[in-house]
Amino acid sequence: MNLESTKADDIAGLIEEAIVSGDIAPGTVLRQEQLSERFGVSRTPVREALRRLAALGLVSFEPNRGVRVRTLSHDDLREAFLVRAELEALVTAEAARKMTPEALEQLEECEKRFARLTREIRSHEPGGNRRSLMGEWMRANHAFHDVLYRVAAMPYVESVAKAARRTFSGPTVWAPVDDELEVLYERNQAEHRAIRQALAAGSVDGARELAREHVMHSFELLTTILAHVGADWVRA
Numbered sequence: 001m002n003l004e005s006t007k008a009d010d011i012a013g014l015i016e017e018a019i020v021s022g023d024i025a026p027g028t029v030l031r032q033e034q035l036s037e038r039f040g041v042s043r044t045p046v047r048e049a050l051r052r053l054a055a056l057g058l059v060s061f062e063p064n065r066g067v068r069v070r071t072l073s074h075d076d077l078r079e080a081f082l083v084r085a086e087l088e089a090l091v092t093a094e095a096a097r098k099m100t101p102e103a104l105e106q107l108e109e110c111e112k113r114f115a116r117l118t119r120e121i122r123s124h125e126p127g128g129n130r131r132s133l134m135g136e137w138m139r140a141n142h143a144f145h146d147v148l149y150r151v152a153a154m155p156y157v158e159s160v161a162k163a164a165r166r167t168f169s170g171p172t173v174w175a176p177v178d179d180e181l182e183v184l185y186e187r188n189q190a191e192h193r194a195i196r197q198a199l200a201a202g203s204v205d206g207a208r209e210l211a212r213e214h215v216m217h218s219f220e221l222l223t224t225i226l227a228h229v230g231a232d233w234v235r236a
Contacts, residue, residue: 007045011035012052016166019058019069026071030059056166078219080164085215087161088145092195092211094152096204103151107196110144118189122177144192148211175228184221191217 015035018024035046050067053059059067095103117137142165149158175181191214198207 007039007041008048008052011039011041011045011049014039015049015053016056016058019053024069026069028069029065030067030069032067056163058166074223077223081215081219084161084164085212087157087164088148088215089208089212091152091154091157091161092148092199093204093208094154095148096199096202096207098151098153099199099202100151103147104196104200106147107144107199110140110147111192111196114140114144114192115189118185122182122185175225178228181221181224181228184217184224187217188214188221 015024015030024030030050032043032046032050035049036043039046050059050061054061054067057070059069062068114137117133117140120133121137149161152158177185191210195207195210195214198210
């Protein structure tokens, strides 16, 4: 791998992180000259990085307008969640067949971290940077599911599922937690525990159905949060 290609990988990773975290908002136009100056490189690796992000569906090239961070409609989001729900169900069922004591311990640790962060989010005054807290919460959620990907050892399915996951990874938004969100956050956390327990019991069908329901319940949680904050980044 040559130096320009390595730079492109690094830049693509940094821009992806900024999009996923919400630091770069959906609909933002990315200008190559500004990115070149920001990262201290020529336009060549920047152009290549943007092509890679376009292949991931995070940005799009628009004639005479440059490169724009993708925006989503409600239907786009729902479709991405439907895809991930089926793939997560498949991966979780396969993981149930291959589960090890070590992986169950890792899942429990991930579950505890996710539970702690969920409690912080559910507090009315979470303190600190709310966007940072939501980013931590999202990464903790991914970490739990990533254990299942590793155990299932289905690299192609994993790549497709994670591409769907990128579609709705951002922006990381926080909304004041009312009674409705309280119930949805509590259910989301409890579902991690239920999935782990089904895996520990070796219940392939049970783990599969729990994983599918969990992803679609996560869709309900996300759309409820966005409705609470009146997010305007999602197309009508």
